[in-house]
Amino acid sequence: MQHLSKEDLQNLDRIPRLNLVNSLSGYKSANLIGSVSADGITNLSIFSSVIHLGSNPALLGFILRPPVVPRHTYDNIKATGCYTINHISEQQIEKAHQTSGKYPADISEFTTCGFDEEYLAEFTAPFVKSSKVKMGMKLVEEIPIESNGCLLIIGEIFHLIIPESIRKPDGSLDLNQADTVVISGINSYHSPTHLKDMEYVSVNSE
Amino acid sequence: MQHLSKEDLQNLDRIPRLNLVNSLSGYKSANLIGSVSADGITNLSIFSSVIHLGSNPALLGFILRPPVVPRHTYDNIKATGCYTINHISEQQIEKAHQTSGKYPADISEFTTCGFDEEYLAEFTAPFVKSSKVKMGMKLVEEIPIESNGCLLIIGEIFHLIIPESIRKPDGSLDLNQADTVVISGINSYHSPTHLKDMEYVSVNSE
Numbered sequence: 001m002q003h004l005s006k007e008d009l010q011n012l013d014r015i016p017r018l019n020l021v022n023s024l025s026g027y028k029s030a031n032l033i034g035s036v037s038a039d040g041i042t043n044l045s046i047f048s049s050v051i052h053l054g055s056n057p058a059l060l061g062f063i064l065r066p067p068v069v070p071r072h073t074y075d076n077i078k079a080t081g082c083y084t085i086n087h088i089s090e091q092q093i094e095k096a097h098q099t100s101g102k103y104p105a106d107i108s109e110f111t112t113c114g115f116d117e118e119y120l121a122e123f124t125a126p127f128v129k130s131s132k133v134k135m136g137m138k139l140v141e142e143i144p145i146e147s148n149g150c151l152l153i154i155g156e157i158f159h160l161i162i163p164e165s166i167r168k169p170d171g172s173l174d175l176n177q178a179d180t181v182v183i184s185g186i187n188s189y190h191s192p193t194h195l196k197d198m199e200y201v202s203v204n205s206e
Numbered sequence: 207m208q209h210l211s212k213e214d215l216q217n218l219d220r221i222p223r224l225n226l227v228n229s230l231s232g233y234k235s236a237n238l239i240g241s242v243s244a245d246g247i248t249n250l251s252i253f254s255s256v257i258h259l260g261s262n263p264a265l266l267g268f269i270l271r272p273p274v275v276p277r278h279t280y281d282n283i284k285a286t287g288c289y290t291i292n293h294i295s296e297q298q299i300e301k302a303h304q305t306s307g308k309y310p311a312d313i314s315e316f317t318t319c320g321f322d323e324e325y326l327a328e329f330t331a332p333f334v335k336s337s338k339v340k341m342g343m344k345l346v347e348e349i350p351i352e353s354n355g356c357l358l359i360i361g362e363i364f365h366l367i368i369p370e371s372i373r374k375p376d377g378s379l380d381l382n383q384a385d386t387v388v389i390s391g392i393n394s395y396h397s398p399t400h401l402k403d404m405e406y407v408s409v410n411s412e
Contacts, residue, residue: 004366014262015377017262017377021258022261023381025257026237026381026386027398049258053351055223060230090401143349145347145360147347147360150260158211160214160215161210170221171218171221172390173391175390190400190401191398192399193396195397196299198299198300
């Protein structure tokens with residue numbers, strides 16, 4: 001086994017450090033976040049930091065890098081109060097990865113990366129039509145992370161759109177069936193295969 | 207496609223709602239967090255909420271449920287200022303899942319779930335000997351999430367222990383090689399298979 005200290009990590013060059021440290025939390029979720037500006041320009045951007053925060057209310061969070069340069073997703077969410085989260089499936093990887101480019105504010109990644117928009121009545125933000133699991137979110141909390149200037153953006157699920165066929169008897173979703181992928185490091189895409197479901201662990205402490 | 211509103215989610219029974227909403231962020235990372243109390247009792251607990259926050263400094267976060275009942279991991283981190291994060295591999299799923307039980311404070315999940323402890327000189331918290339990717343963390347920030355009373359716990363990586371064989375030429379780790387698993391919903395374990403690596407997206411905005 002190899003042992004790297006805090007100092008060893010700091011002394012790595014920037015790109016190898018980015019690649020290494022981005023591997024350390026384990027596999028990351030793969031989602032496209034859709035939003036729209038006050039001027040009506042849509043935006044779509046890939047995020048690997050979407051996490052579950054609670055089921056009642058149904059809250060998801062994601063991490064935004066420090067808003068020291070223009071962050072269109074952030075500006076749009078602040079302007080409209082809403083956004084969408086759309087799972088990335090195996091068939092979408094190439095196009096979804098293209099949304100990581102830094103496009104000018106007047107360019108929609110929907111158009112330039114080849115995704116069709118989809119809308120719900122009375123909900124402003126655009127969904128990704130081809131995604132199998134998609135959520136309409138309303139912003140509820142924005143938390144600055146002092147340690148590095150990032151923001152934790154928290155939203156509540158107001159709309160959930162899913163194929164009925166992926167709902168399992170226990171209420172959970174069959175994400176294998178949805179072809180949802182995961183990301184490791186910065187740019188490596190993987191498809192999970194189901195191994196096993198485990199029972200609730202009941203401990204008799206008498 | 208099926209459309210569920212915020213109200214539809216609220217009206218679900220508790221367990222189906224837990225199972226459904228826990229599926230919505232996509233697949234989740236699978237880690238064991240090791241800690242030790244001021245009295246020297248070790249603790250090990252499974253977490254599916256560990257996320258990458260930044261690479262310089264190297265920061266990881268995880269979500270703790272509201273500390274309204276005893277949370278041994280939280281108490282230990284507050285008492286000692288440190289903890290370990292250890293990837294869960296395919297071979298460890300059964301034992302790792304057992305750590306989700308609510309054991310009394312004087313019981314170590316290392317012993318009762320069958321994991322060997324491992325230590326570094328001058329670092330208090332126990333590592334999981336059989337894990338392939340393991341990190342020694344120091345607490346740097348604790349952020350209350352107002353929306354539901356959870357806490358975001360942020361730590362810096364002070365020690366990284368990995369097999370040299372899983373380091374790729376670009377600095378990232380081969381998590382397939384490490385047999386690291388992912389979780390969907392509450393209790394479903396999966397093994398990712400590599401699909402493809404994508405290039406950095408360079409946009410010429412001229």
